[in-house]
Every structure is written in structure tokens, then in C-alpha cells.
Amino acid sequence: MRETTEVEGLVRRLAPQVLGAVVRRYGHVDLAEDATQEALLAAATQWPADGTPENPLGWLITVAARKLTDLLRREQARRHREEASFAWTLPDQWLAPAADRAPEDSDDTLILLFLCCHPSLSPASQIALTLRAVGGLTTTEIARAFLVPEATMTRRITRAKQRITASKLPFGMPSGAERTARLSAVLHVLYLIFNEGYAPTSGPNPYRRDLSVEAIRLTRIVHQLIPEDGEVTGLLALMLLIDARSAARIGPDGALVPMAEQDRSKWDAGAIADGTALITQALPHGPTGPYQLQAAIAAVHDEAPAAEQTDWPQITALYELLMRTTDNPIIALNHAVAVAMTHGAPQGLALLAELETEERLISDHRLHAVRAHLLEAAGEREGARESYLTAAELTGNALQQDYLRTNATRLDSTSQCPASETL
DSSP states (O other), X not given: OHHHHHHHHHHHHHHHHHHHHHHHHHOOHHHHHHHHHHHHHHHHHHHHHHOOOSSHHHHHHHHHHHHHHHHHHHHHHHOOSHHHHHHTOOOGGGSOOOTTSOOOOOOOHHHHHHHHTOTTSXXXXXXXXXXXXXXXXXXXXXXXXXXXXXHHHHHHHHHHHHHHHHHTOOSSOOOHHHHHHHHHHHHHHHHHHHHHHHSOSEESOSOOHHHHHHHHHHHHHHHHHSTTOHHHHHHHHHHHHHHTTGXXXXXXXXXXOOGGGSOGGGSOHHHHHHHHHHHHHHTTSSOOOXXXXXXXXXXXXXXXXXXXXXXXXXXXXXXXXXXXXXXXXXXXXXXXXXXXXXXXXXXXHXXXXXXXXXXXXXXXXXXXXXXXXXXXXXXXXXXXXXXXXHHHHHOEEHHHHHHHHHHXXXXXXXXXXXXXXXX
């Protein structure tokens, strides 16, 4: 059983490299993925019994290449028109190498990530294709994660592959400005996957561990391939520092525990140390981007021995720097929270008033949840109660709904309760 588990882990790690190598050599994203899946299945079946080959990556690429050759030949036989037949003719260089021959392929995982984040695809399609091709998740798992029917996700992934194929984009690393733009898309997709795992937008689960862990794994791969990029390092640090708190987010009763009330002894000290070391290494070198600044903020939170010892002035200053790099209204919302914690709830509420006409925030539960907490801190209980209820109506996450409604109910009582320290 242990050997089988080890084989499954190895196969999963090598899967994106195999698919990348096959796509780079032969193209045909759809068929390359089918061939890769067949090779992975063969490895999962044969290796536990026969032993892992000396060069597992070479074995997988060889088998996948042969599977693809078979698939192409079957496709060629299915097509009767001369033009199609010519298009699918197999050159000599498409023949797979011998199984005992070490491949000359480098790790194509990053190129595959760039391909999945093709600029012609919507963010939703980029995420789905990345999880399918690079993450190795099944279509069923991806559909379940984003709460859509499997058939819908199948169509989304299929259309994404077709669009990439139709673009005739060569399989290779973009250069210059295009690489910079596409790397930003890659990091954004990984960031969205992590966020959806750590705080799902809807459904009963407070935490989708599979998605957040997968996002961290993929970001580690990108960091290993581009260790000198400060934003890649910053994103990995940010994920580690936030994920380090996951064990303390849910109480014994299954309720959501805000960060200020969490048992910090449950935080993952190793992940905090790793994340802090990464961001410390990244910040002095080159321009400072938004992921690095967010990681620095997360590090300040994680290094505080207790909530009341949090260095809110430093966090406020970091948010002010961050607001210069992005117009994301959530950053401005978090800045208002930091100002409230530094200078008092009235100043935070004044900043919040400026955000209440922001179209991107009007229907976002976080705006109303922050208003509720600040109003409560300012002693305005009725306004806080109404904002808690509004926030609960706007979120699709069941656990967040329970938490917000519980706070509203608490404010219904006649007894004077202390201000919540959720911020």
C-alpha cells in the first residue's frame, strides 16, 4: 500500500512535465492530454508490481508519445479525405524513442502553465484548464470545486483547448513583454485558485484544502523554475503565510473563528518561518510588487504573538504602499480596517464611506461585514446588526452566513456586549 501511494505521488508530480513535453513535441493539446493520462494510468498499474523505472520521467514521456502516435493513427484512419490525411501524416521525428533512452526534455511545466493562461481565454477558463492540465484534477473535481455541473465544466475546458489549438500558438516560452504579461496571468490564476480553496465563495465548506494545497504546489513549481522573480517569490510566501493559519480557523463547534480570536499555537510555525524567509529574501531585490507587499502584511500578522500585539501602524503603511500598485477595492477595504485598528473606528468608517459607491463592492459581503464590525466598535449596535444581516444575505458561503447571523443575533440582546475583535 505504501509503495502504491508513493507511486501515485510521483506520477502526480511528473504529470505536468510529461504533458508539457508531449505537447511541445507533437502539439494537439486534446490528444496529448489523453495520451498522457493513459501513460499515467499505465504507470500507476505497472510500477507497484514491476518497480519504478530508473528514469520515471523518460518512461512516462516515451509511453505517452507512443500512445499519442496510436491516437493520431486512429484519427488518421477515421478521416477519409485526402487533405485531412495529409495534415495528420506522422513525420519520422514523431516516432517515440526507446523506453530505456533518457529524454532530453527539460521541465516544460512552466511553458504549459503559460499555455493554459493563454490571453484569449477568460479567467474562469484559465483556472479550469490549469487545474486540469497542470494540476491533474479531474473534470468532476474541478466542477465540484466551482459548484457547476460536470457537463458545464467539460464544455468550458473543451472550448479552452479548442481556442488554444485554433490560435496556432507555438509551444514555447513567450519572450519580452509578452512573457511578463503572461506571467502576471499565471500568478493571478494561481492566486485565484488559492483564494477559492482558502475561503470558498459558496457552498458549505469553510476550506477547500485540495485547491489551496494544489495552488501552493503549482506556485512552488513556478518558483523553482523562476526563483529570481520577486513576485513569484512573494506569491508563494503569501500563500504559505495565510495557509499557516488554517488549522485555527474553525472552532470545536464547527464555527468560523476570526483571526483575532484564533489560538495561535495552532498556526503552522514551519510554514510561517518559510514564508517569512521567502519575503525577507525577495523584498530587497528589484521592484516591489503587490504580492510581495501582501506577503509582508501577512508576515506582520503571523509574527504577532497575540492579536493585541499586532503592529497595525506598519500594516497601515504597507497597505498605503499597496494601494499605489493596484486599484483593487478590496485592498482599499483592508486599508480602512487597518486605519480603524490604528486610529480608531471613526476614521475607518470615514474611509469606508468613500468606498460605498464603488460598484465592485456594493454587492460584496465583505464591505458590509467590515462596516458591521466598525459600527460595533464605534458603539452603533443597531447599524452594526443591520450590516451583519446584509452581509449574511450577500455571501454564498454557509459558514460565513452562520458567523454573520450569529453576530447579528448577539446584538439583538439587551445586554451590552464588547466590540468584536474580528479585524
